[in-house]
Amino acid sequence: MLFIDFHKNLYPQSSILKAIKAFQGIAKFTIKQKNRYIRVGVYDYDNGYHKVIKQEFCNYVLASIKSP
Amino acid sequence: MRSALKKIDEIGNLAFFRFRECNGNVLLTTEAGEHIFLKKSVFNKLVNNEIRKNEPVYQELIGKGFIRNRLKNFELIEQYRQKNSFIWRGPTLHIIVVTLRCNHSCIYCQASAKGFSAKGYDMDKATAEKTLEAIFESPSKAITIELQGGEPLANWETIEFICRKTIAMNKTFKKLVNITLVSNLSLLSKDKLKFLIDQNVGICTSLDGPRALHDRNRKFFSGRSSYDLTTQKIKMVKKFDNHKRRLSALLTLSKFSLKYPKEIIEEYRKWGFQEIHLRPISNLGMSKANRKRIGYTSEEFANFYKKALDYLVKLNIAGKTTMSERTAKIFLVKILLKRDPSYLDLRSPCGAGIGQIVYNYDGKVYTCDEARMLQEDTFLIGNVRTDSFKDIINSVNIPASCFASCQESVYCDYCAYKPYCGICPVINYAETGNLFCQLPNSRLCKMNSFILGYLFDRLNDEEYKKIFSKWIS
Numbered sequence: 001m002l003f004i005d006f007h008k009n010l011y012p013q014s015s016i017l018k019a020i021k022a023f024q025g026i027a028k029f030t031i032k033q034k035n036r037y038i039r040v041g042v043y044d045y046d047n048g049y050h051k052v053i054k055q056e057f058c059n060y061v062l063a064s065i066k067s068p
Numbered sequence: 069m070r071s072a073l074k075k076i077d078e079i080g081n082l083a084f085f086r087f088r089e090c091n092g093n094v095l096l097t098t099e100a101g102e103h104i105f106l107k108k109s110v111f112n113k114l115v116n117n118e119i120r121k122n123e124p125v126y127q128e129l130i131g132k133g134f135i136r137n138r139l140k141n142f143e144l145i146e147q148y149r150q151k152n153s154f155i156w157r158g159p160t161l162h163i164i165v166v167t168l169r170c171n172h173s174c175i176y177c178q179a180s181a182k183g184f185s186a187k188g189y190d191m192d193k194a195t196a197e198k199t200l201e202a203i204f205e206s207p208s209k210a211i212t213i214e215l216q217g218g219e220p221l222a223n224w225e226t227i228e229f230i231c232r233k234t235i236a237m238n239k240t241f242k243k244l245v246n247i248t249l250v251s252n253l254s255l256l257s258k259d260k261l262k263f264l265i266d267q268n269v270g271i272c273t274s275l276d277g278p279r280a281l282h283d284r285n286r287k288f289f290s291g292r293s294s295y296d297l298t299t300q301k302i303k304m305v306k307k308f309d310n311h312k313r314r315l316s317a318l319l320t321l322s323k324f325s326l327k328y329p330k331e332i333i334e335e336y337r338k339w340g341f342q343e344i345h346l347r348p349i350s351n352l353g354m355s356k357a358n359r360k361r362i363g364y365t366s367e368e369f370a371n372f373y374k375k376a377l378d379y380l381v382k383l384n385i386a387g388k389t390t391m392s393e394r395t396a397k398i399f400l401v402k403i404l405l406k407r408d409p410s411y412l413d414l415r416s417p418c419g420a421g422i423g424q425i426v427y428n429y430d431g432k433v434y435t436c437d438e439a440r441m442l443q444e445d446t447f448l449i450g451n452v453r454t455d456s457f458k459d460i461i462n463s464v465n466i467p468a469s470c471f472a473s474c475q476e477s478v479y480c481d482y483c484a485y486k487p488y489c490g491i492c493p494v495i496n497y498a499e500t501g502n503l504f505c506q507l508p509n510s511r512l513c514k515m516n517s518f519i520l521g522y523l524f525d526r527l528n529d530e531e532y533k534k535i536f537s538k539w540i541s
Contacts, residue, residue, distance in 0.1 A: 009503075062468060
């Protein structure tokens with residue numbers, strides 16, 4: 001499983017949930033509160049996406065902050 | 069102006085540009101960084117498509133890329149690429165905080181330094197080694213390692229270790245390495261200086277102005293005059309380095325400094341510095357806590373800056389000095405040479421994580437100097453003790469800082485000064501609690517706008533232009 005830690009001061013949970021919803025067709029996700037971070041686990045995705053899925057998911061979250 | 073904009077849309081033969089009124093004229097700038105001043109009457113003729121093709125101003129507009137069907141696209145692409153070449157370089161500035169301990173208690177300390185005898189605030193050699201391993205993994209061919217504190221000389225063992233280890237590691241990596249030490253010099257002995265000179269380490273110290281002002285801003289813990297100690301060490305560096313090394317100095321402007329523009333310039337002349345950097349205090353660390361006592365408005369800063377720079381330029385014109393001012397130079401390189409001056413705070417996106425990285429004494433890694441000064445982990449991007457350089461550089465906080473400092477997504481995209489300016493997302497976060505909040509007319513925006521407006525105005529004066537050109541040649 002791939003883990004991504006989003007700092008709560010920078011990333012609102014609503015943007016992360018929006019990205020998970022958009023990506024649910026290509027991967028499965030876990031989400032946990034970890035101190036000042038929101039930890040997202042990404043798994044069960046096609047091997048072909050391995051190199052790009054983290055960056056693409058993070059970019060989607062980031063864009064969602066600006067355009068909620 | 070608004071009705072003029074509407075007309076621009078209707079004409080369609082004008083290339084994209086931004087404009088603003090500047091001391092009675094209109095300043096027009098292009099995305100590639102070209103600029104032109106037009107009288108209001110000429111500007112109105114331009115947007116009404118009334119300028120004749122045989123008028124000299126029309127040829128100038130063509131040459132600078134303001135006329136759409138006469139654009140030299142390949143030249144413009146190359147100019148734009150060069151202006152933004154930093155995007156491909158990777159982090160070039162690596163700041164190592166070797167200790168947080170300090171023997172001064174400056175009224176504006178942004179680093180929130182700890183007491184000189186405090187325990188647990190020094191970088192150990194194992195962490196220093198891991199830090200260097202990370203630094204040398206950076207893809208940049210040319211890197212600057214800046215040793216900072218606290219007062220870095222308080223952890224001399226680690227400084228020695230870093231200098232020796234850097235040279236040893238670079239035999240393998242073969243990068244162009246530059247090491248600089250940012251120090252108040254109070255702990256500098258002849259032996260230490262000899263080592264620094266032998267290792268080709270650049271030295272930058274702090275000098276805030278004449279004795280009374282310097283000592284008011286920068287308090288030495290023993291009660292002794294910080295000015296006396298600093299200037300005594302400046303003399304020592306100059307003597308032992310045979311005056312060849314470019315010892316530089318930084319000053320921070322408190323509220324108390326604003327009364328002394330000429331005196332500060334004269335102090336820098338007295339010690340033979342070739343450059344002065346008139347830096348306002350930021351809203352970080354003690355500067356934020358003491359803001360009411362030592363802070364000032366952007367208008368007060370602007371008034372000081374104008375007096376100081378006019379005085380300095382007049383001394384240059386009279387042939388009494390060749391000393392330049394750094395902020396002006398940074399902007400002038402962008403305006404006149406259309407080049408990136410390698411100043412990380414005035415880029416789009418800013419240098420956080422992609423131009424500079426800060427390695428704290430405890431192994432924690434931050435996007436930039438301002439980020440560690442926040443005293444929180446919001447802009448933390450890893451730890452050299454546990455993470456690889458790849459892990460650090462892939463932190464999700466780096467794209468967040470980049471995105472938040474791209475001028476295209478905020479108010480700055482409408483500003484004529486955009487090609488020359490920049491956003492600091494950490495300052496925005498510190499002031500508003502929001503990373504994505506670039507407020508028009510924020511303190512930083514007002515200060516940068518003032519300086520740019522001042523420089524553009526003075527560029528219309530041939531004597532000033534000659535001095536400005538010398539500064540950046």
